[in-house]
Amino acid sequence: MKLLQKFNTYLLENYPLLWHTRAIQLTFVGLLVWLVSFLAGYLSTDLTDLRVNNFNFLYGSSQFVYYHIGMVIIIVALWAIFFYKNNAFKSFYPLKRFYFHKMLGLLFVPFFLLVAAPVAHNSGARAKTMSLLSLDQLKKDAAVINIASAFLLSNHNDYKIEEKAYPEPFPLERTEFDENNRDWDYSANSLYLQKDVPVDEKKYTIEKPYTRYKIDDSNTSIIDGRKYQFFSTKIIRIDSCSQKKVIDKFYVFDSTDQLNLVHIENYSKMIIDDSEYLDPEIIKAIGKFKEIKEMERARRKDLLYSLNMEDFMINQTDNFPKKYFAQAYSKEIKRLTKNKDGEKLIQLLEQFNDVLTRYKIPGNISPQYITAVWLTNDFNEYFNFVDSYNNKTKYTNFYPEAIDRSVYESLKGFDPQSEKLHTPGYQYYELNDLTNVFRNYLHAEEATVANTEWIFYLYFTLSIACVFLFFEIVKPISFIISLPVWGVLFILYGVILASLSNTKPTHALFMIFILFLIVQILNLWFLMNKKVSKKILNISYSMALVSAPFILGVLFSWIHHFFVFETFRDCGYYPKKYHILNGWLVEGSTIWFTALAGILIILLLPKRWKSREE
Amino acid sequence: MISFETKKADVASLIKNGDHHLGFRKLIDCVLDTQKLENYRQCIAFTDWKESAERSSEEFTQKSLELLGQLEISEAAKTSSKPLLEAFGVQKEFSGGRFKLGEIDMIIHQGDIWGLVGENGNGKTTLLRLLCQDLSYDRGVINYGELDTNDKYSLRTRLTYLPQRTPKWYGSLKSNLKYAASHYGTKGEENELLVMMYIIRFGLWNYRNHQWSQLSSGYKMRFELARTFLRKPSILLLDEPLANLDVLAQQLILEDLKNMSQSLAHPLGIVLSSQQLFEVEKVSDKLLFLKNGAPTHLATANEEQSEELTVIELDIDYQKDALIKMLSGFDSLQIDFNGGMFVIRVAENSALNKILKLLIDNNITIKYFRDITHSSRRLFV
DSSP states (O other): OHHHHHHHHHHHHHOHHHHHHTHHHHHHHHHHHHHHHHHHHHHHOOHHHHHHOOOOOSTTSSTHHHHHHHHHHHHHHHHHHHHTTOOTTTTTOOOOTTHHHHHHHHHHHHHHHHHTHHHHHHHHHHHHHHHHOOHHHHHHHHHHHHHHHTTSOBOTTTTOGGGGSOOOOOSSSOOEEETTOTTOOTTTTOOBEESSSSSSOOEEOOSSOOBOSSOOGGGEEEETTEEEEEEEEEEEEEETTEEEEEEEEEEEEOTTOOEEEEEGGGSOOOSSOTHHHHOHHHHHHHHHHOOHHHHHHHHHTTOTTOOOHHHHHHOGGGHHHHHHHHHHHHHHHHHHHHTTOHHHHHHHHHHHHHHHHHTTOOEEOOHHHHHHHHHHOOEEEEEEEEEEEETTEEEEEEEEEESOTHHHHTSTTOOGGGGGGGSGGGOEEOHHHHHHHHHHHHHHHHOOOOHHHHHHHHHHHHHHHHHHHHHHHSOHHHHHHHHHHHHHHHHHHHHHHHHSSSOOHHHHHHHHHHHHHHHHHHHHHHHHOTTSOHHHHHHHHHHHHHHHHHHHHHHHHHHHHHTEEEEEOTTOSSEEEEESSOGGGGSHHHHHHHHHHHHHHHTTSHHHHHTSOO | OOOHHHHHHHHHHHHHTTOHHHHHHHHHHHHHHHTOHHHHHHHHHHHHHHHHSOOOHHHHHHHHHHHHHHOOOOSOOOOOOSOSEEEEEEEEEOGGGSOEEEEEEEEEOTTOEEEEEOOTTSSHHHHHHHHTTSSOOSEEEEEOTTSOOSSHHHHHHHEEEEOSSOOOOOSOHHHHHHHHHHHTTOOHHHHHHHHHHHHHHTTOGGGTTOOGGGSOHHHHHHHHHHHHHHTOOSEEEEESTTTTOOHHHHHHHHHHHHHHHTOSSSOOEEEEEOSOHHHHHHHOSEEEEEETTEEEEEOOTTSOOOOSSEEEEEEESOOHHHHHHHTTTSTTOEEEEOSSOEEEEESOTTHHHHHHHHHHHTTOOEEEEEEOTTSGGGGTO
8 A cells, every 4th residue: 555655656746647647557457457357257157157148258248248337437437536636737737748648548548448348358258168168079069969959859840740851952052043143044044053162163054953833844954863843942132132042842753753842941950050160161261360250251151051031031141050950960860760770869869968968958858768759750749848948038848749658668767657757848958058058169269359349449448538538628517508509500400401402411421520610610710819708719619629539530421422322233122332432431440540530639729728818 | 135144044033032933934935945955854854843742942943043054055046137027008898898907007026026906896806817818908018028928828837826716626735736846847856845845834734634625714725825836936926815814814924925925946926916905015015006997006115105195094982073173273184984983184294193192182092093194095995
């Protein structure tokens, strides 16, 4: 304590600005907050946490945000008490050149540390997650879970027996056509095939690959020696100006030339989306870009296998796992079901139980029971259901019951008197817990602090620093009086804007720019003209300070919008904007720098303003 | 300017004659004049010794004379004959013609104390704000001697204006003083020592760790003066510094101002406004009376005076008619009764003694008798 007092006195005697801003102490506190945040993230993350919660390791995703906000408010409030105790500027003490610029810098650094503390928290949580889970083990476990899950209870739709049949899928990795391609023959519905995803895109037209509802020779085709009959394509919108049609149903002629209707959506939901560990393009994206955006871009390249319209409406990236699932596990699942390989199935389910134990997933799976049910392959029409809970959220799962109850009796330990012990109702595991573990690992691996997040921290820090600096310079009363003046100006602005027949964003931006410019010019004029009352100058100065950070940004945005041309692409439904000048003019970082520049310029004026006579 | 040796002799005389309070304050002024950190250190140690327990008069005398004997000045006084401030024909008119001040002519030199007197609302504060560049003036010229007037902010840091109502400050008294000193270039150890010296000088030793809310009005004013002196001002503009102070505190502060304006280390000019006419005119070198914004230069006690009327303030239990009858022999006799006092004006220089004799001869009990012929008080009664 004495040492701290001594240090304080030293600063007071030698560096009054440092003493006044408490920048060194606050920076130290900021570093401490980072350390605490990292430790909090590291120590608070355990297997239970990973099981129950779904992190994405970004700010706002964890409850830490509340602690963080509370912590920052307390620290800043305490600091502000010290900060506003002394004011050299208002006391007319001599100030060195660029006094307020230095003050802004001194406030910015510690505030940034305080504001960006979630980065440290998430780093801690990520580090712990990566230490708790191993990628190699997860890969192996994912295979077990994905195959086993085909035989376990899930939701009603996923469990439909006929959808577990896994007919041989259309033997192409993709089936699509590009409507925008000039060679497209609408009458013929020609197809583009991509042999492999997505690095080497090979497009070629297969023989007669179009569909009609009527089965005839004209819409069948031979692919890899097999005969296919196509029909019923669906439209999928990938982005605003790209449409593709994907075949979701087709007939396969079997060896006796009988048609088998194939729905590509026949594949069951994949429990663990382990596709992302294996896809080289995605791994490359993780390694190279370390950004989720890139991850999604990479995934999106390969999303065209899924065929449920709703999937695309909700989240396009969800489709890729289905395709992967079909490719990776369908053969094994089919083999187990077709061959009725009970022994293998029991082994698989025992492995599954091991996985549950390792990740501490609540569950009660009897391999013998499940296997017996599957081998019977004869179910009641109704479903049993069981409620499970994940972090107090209730989930209802369904499970079929075999008609022939003798299959249960043959099971070891089956007690007809306490049948419920072996009823399907007790064959459950916490599906969401299991998926959370895997998902959290993936998120931990992927998550980095995105540019947008850094920009957010920069903006927020600059805002806080400016607010404190602002009230260091002007009296609150001047600021309060300036508010209704702003109100009147904006009403006038609105009236003028409303009177324009064709209101475009360019007009609005231009007028805001003009409004801010007028405020600045008037302020300068008031500053020079002694006949203008100091009270009016104080109000105009408040207004100038408030608008200074925005004026250059608005100007840039206006220039940017001024040079925008709106055109329509061939596909026609959505307009596509083209900019002559680069988009950097309105990027977050550019606007931030313009705000900073505006502040730095306006901070040249306080001394002149303060010393102007009334 | 008074020489350092004269100052020392004065201090020695005061201390030897048992006038310890005044002697101690003047001793601090001498220490400050030396501008030597070692002297500051010794003086602070001496004060600490003095304040830490009840000390005998002999002990105090011996120790203070020891300290005084060690004091030597190395630099000659930084005196300058150039005016610190010159104002010629300065006028200020507020919009709507509701008030007009001026024309004001003033020349302030180092060591000068200007007293501004006048009733409320007659332009004293306005004039001070004009002089410190807080208000713009319509006509006239104000020159600030050697101060750089190009950078207005910098100029205002040198023109220290102390308003009547000083704003609240936060934190301890000492840290506020250190903060001010630090901004004015007093760094490191010198900062601590100089701040402590002014704390001692203005009698704030026992209050140095107090907050604003723990101080009385008098000590708040002392703090403001200490802070102002740490700013090393060349011109000090004080608006009603004596308001809210008791009579003793008023005299002390005026005395301190008078002494400190004569500082050999940092001589300065002082302009102070007040309604305590008697006290102000006692310390002022120049007196400016403002009536509805119009200035009248008055002679002070230090200046040669020639007045046509003798003016007496008198409090007696007597009827006005009887008094007029008793004094009817004087020329141009004018007697006013303002409710509490008689104010007698007669056109005779030697009337004072005659009136006093008449009162005694008539066996009239005199409660109060004051010759205000040369005092600005005559303008107010």
